Amino acid sequence: MTDHADTRYHLAQFNVATLHAPLDDPRTADFVALLDPVNALADAAPGFVWRLVEEGMPDATGIRPAGQDVIINFSVWESTEALWDFAYRSPHLEPLRRRREWFKRHVDAHSVMWWIPAGHVPTVDEAMERLALIREHGPTPRGFTFSSAYAAEEAMQASTS
Numbered sequence: 001m002t003d004h005a006d007t008r009y010h011l012a013q014f015n016v017a018t019l020h021a022p023l024d025d026p027r028t029a030d031f032v033a034l035l036d037p038v039n040a041l042a043d044a045a046p047g048f049v050w051r052l053v054e055e056g057m058p059d060a061t062g063i064r065p066a067g068q069d070v071i072i073n074f075s076v077w078e079s080t081e082a083l084w085d086f087a088y089r090s091p092h093l094e095p096l097r098r099r100r101e102w103f104k105r106h107v108d109a110h111s112v113m114w115w116i117p118a119g120h121v122p123t124v125d126e127a128m129e130r131l132a133l134i135r136e137h138g139p140t141p142r143g144f145t146f147s148s149a150y151a152a153e154e155a156m157q158a159s160t161s
Helices: 026-044 080-088 093-097 124-137 152-160
Strands: 009-018 048-051 070-077 111-117
Touching: 009 080, 009 124, 009 152, 026 048, 026 093, 070 080, 070 124, 080 093, 111 124, 111 152
Parallel strands: none
Antiparallel strands: 009 070, 009 111, 048 070
């Protein structure tokens, strides 16, 4: 994956996960125990810019815009390479491999990425809109995945035309 980061833009990523059991259930205890270490890993990762946290909390697990049994993850990265390296080339990979223990399989798209101007802090409403777009239309410059990624310049031109 070659990304040639354009410093004018950052990559927003949003994903949803439907829990098998509530976060206070013993079946999700391992996942809950991994939240702080994985979030700290993200915060320190090269290319990390921002992640959503609930006010007064260390994470966003209490924010439930997609339903009471659905948790979200929302962050911004300098490039697709930076996000890829964190997701698949760091200790984050081990919890990712275990996701089926804690989360149901999604029939619809459960993640989306899109380019934003550097310095823009995307909103949950914006993320939910982008997720709806990819679910309805598939990958486009306005919402894509690693396997269907668009370059920042291409995506930004498409969104203004």
